[in-house]
Amino acid sequence: MKSTIYKYPFTAILAQEDLKLCLLLNLVDPSIGGVLATGDKGTAKTTTVRALSQLMGEEFPFVNLPIGATEDRVLGSINLEVLINQKQTVIDKGLLAKANSGFLYIDEVNLLNDYLMDVLLDASASGGYNLEREGISQWQESRFCLVGTMNPEEGALRPQLLDRFGLSVTVNTPDQIAIRKKIAMLRLTYDSDPTLFYKQYEAEEQDIRDQVLRAKKRLHAIKIPDEVQEICARLTLKYQVEGMRADILLLKTVRAYAAFMNESQIxxxxVHIIAPYVLAHRSKEYTPQKEEETPPDDSSSEQTSNEQQQTTANKDAFQLPQSVQSGLKFMTRHTAKKKEVSLDMLDQYIDGRNYETFVEEIAVSSSVKKYMATGTFEAIRKRITKRTQTNVxxxxDTSSSMTKNTQIAFIKGIIERTLMQYPGKKIQYAIVGLYQHTARIIQGFTTDxxxxxxxVYSLRTGGKTNLGAAFFKVYELLKSISFKTVQLFVFTDGKINTGSGSPFSYAIETYKKYLSKIPQATIVDTENGFVKLxxxxxxxxxxQLKYLSINDL
Known part of the structure; x- marks a missing residue:
């Protein structure tokens, strides 16, 4: 008899409590719609998801969709080999149909080809799809929780698919020595004897499974009070979330959380515990308040107000500064040739290489030719490559100090000149700005x-300079973007005066922790005047970034 091969136990996984909780909440209420886990390599994202299938047992549908899967494998098809060789019509059920009432798992979901993404979006929206093949039209039920894992350095995830994930989690590498030691030793123990290791956690696995099943039974008995409904609505308005999906998911997720925790009252x-999972990937305004901000003093507030009024008054009078004759400079690639996009005196550029991913599909002509020559049908497959874009x-820095000496006007002019002269369709642009002593994503990536x-025209100055928060917002923006395709330009006078602990050190540490893998980054010094710091x-x-003074432009 074949012996059981045990996966790494779900309950033995450490330092991934957010991901584990989100997965369990989807088991309690599958209508939440799944989980997207993004983060560093080697942080047990895939291990955690695969352990879930073992936790719930063989009866629970858990389907793995490879990123190179063909359309027939995903949707289903008539088995051509059986049809041609045995003259019988047999329908092979697709992966989407097999995942019905369960989990559909995609590792490296950001590398999935566009066509399969469209199929997933359609199935997710309608709860199924019509399988139409060779004269057969059949409805396939496909209501599943979509679970995806990805490393943001390896490519982007389309916004439409991103929104279909009910919850999202950012997975970071543990930075505590004791935790790292324990994780490493647990893995060594498992590798030595998987069966013995699993038996040590079997009781805990059963306890979690029972807790999920109990929560599912009592889920709809939990009432959602009016005050909780109002809190959820206020959160989505505060963070400017589009549509109503986030409101609904906040209520569903907090109800599932209460059921899982065996609480009768929400x-x-x-709400604040589960809110980051629902809002972080839906709102560019969302920033968890983990640290106390340095409150502005009265004089700073008065100064900020006056400067904002001055900026607003000058809005209609803004013109491109005479000294701004061109912008920045980088390289992009059109098909196989490099194309220089000139943006002034910054003599640096984004690596113009094309980053390729591969998908497979049936080569019909080759398959038929082989059948005619041999009398036996065998599907022959071919590979197709996909390419990524350049991201700028x-x-x-839109803090109060940027109003003086028209620095903000120069910045607007440089960006405007860049976009006017070189709107290249192969280039995506995004803007991050300081905002009320923290930072926000002003515009996500777009070629528009x-x-x-x-x-750019709507940029207004005011508040203090929290460059650490701005660096973290850039990291949030790049969660689903390959760092290899990114060029970052930081326009600032460097006068950092708010943030955690030492604001300057906080900014430096934040960049090193989250953005150090960006290959091309430039500090554009906007400090002007006779005395410079x-x-x-x-x-x-x-x-160790490139440096340029705005006076050189």
Whole structure:
């Protein structure tokens, strides 16, 4: 008899409590719609998801969709080999249909080809699809929780599919020595004897399984009070979330959380516990308040107000500064040739290589020719390559100090000139700016130059300089983007005056932790005037980034 091969136990996985909780909440209420886990390599994202199938047992549908799967394998098809060789019509059920009432898991979901993404979106929206093959039309039920894992350095995830994930989690590498030691030793123990290791956790696995099953039974008995409904609505309005999906998911997720925790009442605290999972990937405004901000003093507030009024008054009078004759400079690639996009004196560029992913499909002509020659049908498959785009991020310091000497006007002019002269369709632009002593994503990636210009014109100065928060927002923006395709331009005078602990050190540490893998980044020093502190130059030196003064433009 074949012996059982045990996967790594779900309950033995450490330092991934957010991901584990989100997966369990989807088991309690599958209508939540799944989980997207993004983060560093080697952080047990895939291990955690695969352990879930073992936790729930063989009766629970858990289907793995390979990123190179063909259309026939995903949707289903008539078995051509049986049809031709045995003259019988047999329908092979697709992976989407097999995942009905269970989990559909996609590792490296960001590398899935566009066609399969469209199929997933259609099935997710309608709960199934029509399988139409060789004169057969048949409805296939396909209601599943979509679970995806990805490394953001390896490519982008389409916004339409991103929104279909009910919850999202960012998985970070553990930074505590004791936890790292324990994780490593547990893995060594498992590798030595998987069966013995699993038996040590079998009781805990059963306890979690029972807890999920109990929660499912009591889920719809839990009432959602009016005050909780109002809190959820206020959150989605506060963070400017589009549509109603987030409101619905906040309520579903907090109800599932209460059921899983065996609580009969839903509290405000529960809403704030689950809110990041629902909102983080839906709102570019969302930033969890984990640290106390340095409150502005009265004089700073008065100064900010006056400067904002001055900026608003000058809005209609803004013109491109005479000294801004061109913008930045980088390289992109059109098909097999490099194409220089000139944006002034910054003599650096994004690596123009094309980053390829592969998908497979049946080569019908070759398959038929082989059948005619041999009398036996065998499907022959071919590989198709996909290419990615160049991504340019403008991080703009819009703090109060940028009003003086028209620095913000120069920045607007540089960006405007860049977009006017070189709107290249192969280039995506995004803008991150400082905002009320923290930061926000002003515009996500787009090739729409008019939209970028609209956001550039709306930039207003005010508040303090929290460059650490801005760096983290850039990281949030790049969660589903390959860092290899990114060029970052940071426009700042370097006068950092708010953030956690030492604001300057916080900014440096944040960049090193989250953005150090960006291959091309430039600090554009906007400091002007007779007396200069040179803080931007110091930032560039400490982070080993390229440096340019705006006076050189």
């Amino acid at each position: 509290t405000e605290e529960m 991020v403008f991080l703009v 130059s008019k939209q970028i210009l609209k956001e 040179g803080r931007s130059k110091e930032i560039a030196a400490q982070l």
